[in-house]
Amino acid sequence: MTLMRSLALALVLCAALALPRFAHAADPCQLEITANDQMQYDKQSLSVPASCTQVILTLHHAGKLPREAMGHNWVLVSGADYNAVANASMSAGLANEYVQPGDKRVIAHTKVVGGGQTTSVTFPTSGLKAGGDYRYLCTFPGHNALMHGTFKFG
Ligand SMILES: [Cu+2]
Helix, strand or coil: CCHHHHHHHHHHHHHHHHHHHHHHHCCCCEEEEEECCCCCECCCEEEECCCCCEEEEEEEECCCCCHHHHCECCEEEEHHHHHHHHHHHHCCCHHHCCCCCCCCCCCEECCCECCCCEEEEEEECCCCCCCCCEEEECCCCCCCCCCEEEEEEC
């Protein structure tokens, strides 16, 4: 192999290894969370700096079960509304992504995804207070006991 070809190959390898990491770390306003078939999120807390004017949250379902059986969503609420939203959402049905239509207490939410699926939601932070008490949960019936976390803004 010539020196030029070796250099070219090295560059391609470096780019392939480095790019996904840069893409990940570049924007602190972009969050990712993964859920699984064991009814768990991989993160118990998420945070974004107060400088973010909007947040993009991506939810991955790393499992295999369908959304009807082990669907997951990501719902953001204030701590004070957590229990009420958890209870109200259970009866909303899969067709409504397990969120009551027009529920003003829901700050942001994704759709319900099944195994192997990914979804994301983009929401403004204009309604959030820096340092406020925010929590996220999965509102699929029975899931929030295990699937919840704290959301820090600022
Ligand atoms: Cu769930």
